[in-house]
Amino acid sequence: MWDLRRDAERGRAAVAILLRRDPDVAVRMLFRSGPEAWTAFDKDVRRDRSRLGGALPSNRIEARLCDPDGRIRESALSAWRRPPAHLVVIRCADWVPAVRNRARRVLGRIVARDPVSTLVTLAPLILRLGRREHGAWAVEQLEAAVSGRYSLLAAWWRPGRASTTWSLNSLTSEQRDSILNLLCLRADLPARRFAARLTSEAGRTGVRELAARARDERDPVTSRIWVDAALAAMAADGPDGAAIDDLLAGHFPLVRAGGVTALRRAGRAAEAVDHLADRSGTVRACARWLVRQGGDDPYAVTRALLEDPARVTPNAVTGFAECAGPADAPLLRALLEHPAGAVRAAAVGGLRLMDATDHELLRPLLDDPSPAVAREVSLSLRSEAGRLPADWLLARTAPEQPLHTRRAAYRLLYAQGGVAWLRAAVELQAVTDPGLRHLAAQHIQGLWPTYGPMRLSAGDPEVGALLDRCTGLASGYAIRWMRSQLAIPRAECGMSGY
Template sequence: MGAETQRQTEEGRAAAAALMRGERPGLGGVRRPALPLSWIAFDAEVRRGHSPWYPGPRAVGRVEVRLCHPDGRIRAAALSAPRPPLPLVVIRCADWAPAVRERARQVLSAALAADPARTLIDLTPLVLRLARRERGVWARDLFEEALRSGHPLPAPWWRPARPGRWWRPERAARTVTGEEPDTVLAWLRRSGDLPTRRFATRITLDAGLFGVRELARRAGAERDPATARLWGDAALAALAADGPDDRAIDSLLRGHIPLVRAGGVTALRRAGRAAEAADHLADRSGLVRACARWLVGQEGGDPYPLYRALVEDPARVTPYAVAGFAECARRADAPLLRALLEQPVPLSGAVRAAAVAGLRTLQADDADLLRPLLDDPSPAVAREAALGLLPVAGRLPADWLTARMAPGLPPHTRRAAYRVLHARGGIDALRASVELLADPDPGLRQVAAQRVRSLWSPDRPPALPLRDPEVGALLDRCTGLFSDHVMGRMRARLGIPRAAHDPAG
């Protein structure tokens, strides 16, 4: 469960628990849920707190409680109350009881007809979540039909332009959404709820409301990958149908999402701008770099000398140029990457880290080169060096690695050394992990505890020496990480007697 999902779920459960205790909504009392998952959790929590044979809590008279009651007759009757909470009405539209479901759908249809803009903006996020249920598609289809009707429903003035921001009139001198006409569909396209934004985008694209330049502009400005892909695919389809448009292609090339920029690079060819592909060889995305190399090759060029020129020039080299060079270089080019690590004036840590990663890509790294880099002042370099040393960890001196885990050393050096030492496995890994269980660094303590816990598996014995007294002493120091039962089984598999102070012994 993600952090946002958990937050919404806890909000709904807290509201339900307060209402079931008899607290009343309003200032200082129960706060109604505000987000879609909160309402779903509210419904589940109220129903869980009921018993079908017991009248229920002090709040049984509240319409919110009756709408979530386990008895279908009570839920159906609650739907006839004046102004029932529409989020709970939406949930009841997917109810398992036909009578409840049909009555809820009538109420929701009436609310949509009476105030379509407010109903669509408030309830679309919840409707989309409930569409995953067996009977939840009906409400989504109803909302989709309303949005596709072609009538430009005006966006209400009483809502902020983005969820979570207060309304300020000076931000909307012309319209709430910044678009003309100011519609609910435009509002939903700007929603902070990603499923809602994608839903509104698909409807917009099906309606063909925008030209190629606006499609490309929205693709470039979008930060949600799924939504950006919808806009980007539509822009590329329009470019293929209508012919090149330089402004649209430039918008794609400036996109936040790699897939959008990659589409812009491929569109350069039909626009007669293939020479610009070289400008994107050092893009921060591997996908865009690959498209740029393809386009250079399609025009009879070779990206290799272009990359080499970038890497050999200290004033122009970047981490992404080094990464791109490694993607098309050969093992014989490893000395050029090693030279980046031996510059008289050291390059940035990001460039040197990219060089270490490139050597690993070329399978040209070696322990003699990487060992000193564990002490590098750049955390990125030390991390890449540790990754390169993992395959040869068993050949490295354990004492040398242990010395780099001393508390006085930089945290990134200690983490890199521990990572390599743990890769040795066996008692060396256990010894290092147990020593770090009381380390001042909370991050190292957490990682060490996780790795100690990973020793246990019901399907195989721990990868540790059998009947080894040191293993027994180390296990004595981490008993708090396992239950008595698990610790007993681990010791039995390793042939180690229980500790004398073990109550289960």
């Protein structure tokens, strides 16, 4: 995917290079960048020419096409035979009608020379400009061209002239497929999603290719387009085993869930048990439904997985907890001593899911060497944090403790509130981990004004001393507000100047 911020910076850098009278370097930089670079270049040239007058080279078409004067932009479109296509596309959405109309005719000539390469190159910028007031025109032309609804550029000619002057015969199906296939490979997400939608609507792609694209896609929106198209094709033409296998191997849960659902029509419902321990809850739910449709009990199947030490996995534990009840808690409690940290963490989470959390049993696991276990324990004990000894939690935020233990203990202290939490939050401002330091700082800043005094005792001199150490995290007004809410006198805090 394009880095939008980096591209915008490149566009602005190209303007600076243009100011140094090195336009060829500026143009090469733009052509190596994404669509945001071109729009940033257009904006900055217009701004700098308005501010600097003639500082930008007036003999360069790149500068003239972005000039704040519409007459200069229009004349640039007329004078040069081969203007930069990206800037012509931007001018097609220009706010001046005369510039807009001329740019659209010029773009028609540019595209007519090499439709496939040009449309693939310009599509990301065209789709970005579609959000502008006059940008929808180019998007409509692009979609019409690659979908074959009417002759490409048939409307891109000046009224009064023969349409053959600017129009182009319809693209062949091979050309349209080539454009869509190339766009499907682009790193630019809007272009890839656009191409996937039109490809699926065209109906010329086989179900196995659709499923393979759904399997390999790393953009969730695009993968949904492919999987929906693959499932629709199988609904119309019957199941395809190879396509189902590709869906079952998909990267995203939605793709695998589609594959599990398709197993039933393919007569492969018995395979659903293999997906009861999938890493996704959505896929596990689809598998449970299919197992029940086949007359089996997903509870019994997942319980058998947990009773066999060789088959226990974290996902199997979670899958069992999703269909078990509090009476099955002993089976998960036994897994709290499993040698694999991921299994222990899943057991803690499963007990929470079954509403069978045992406060005394989980408390020692806050010191577990696995960060996943400590995190799950902090989540499970948060509702009962008030029952935990504050000094015991504070000891686990000390510098000698592992980072994941400090983080889990601090979260429980925050759930408790009180002076022990504030003491830990202030001390953690010296921690080397930026994530934990930032979390504690955010909680301190949250004292004002949204969350109130976090159960801090009024008039407590230790609270006043701790607030003194928070002056780098909150404004003087916020500190004074906190003191007033807690009835801490100014003199007692030693804050001269407040």
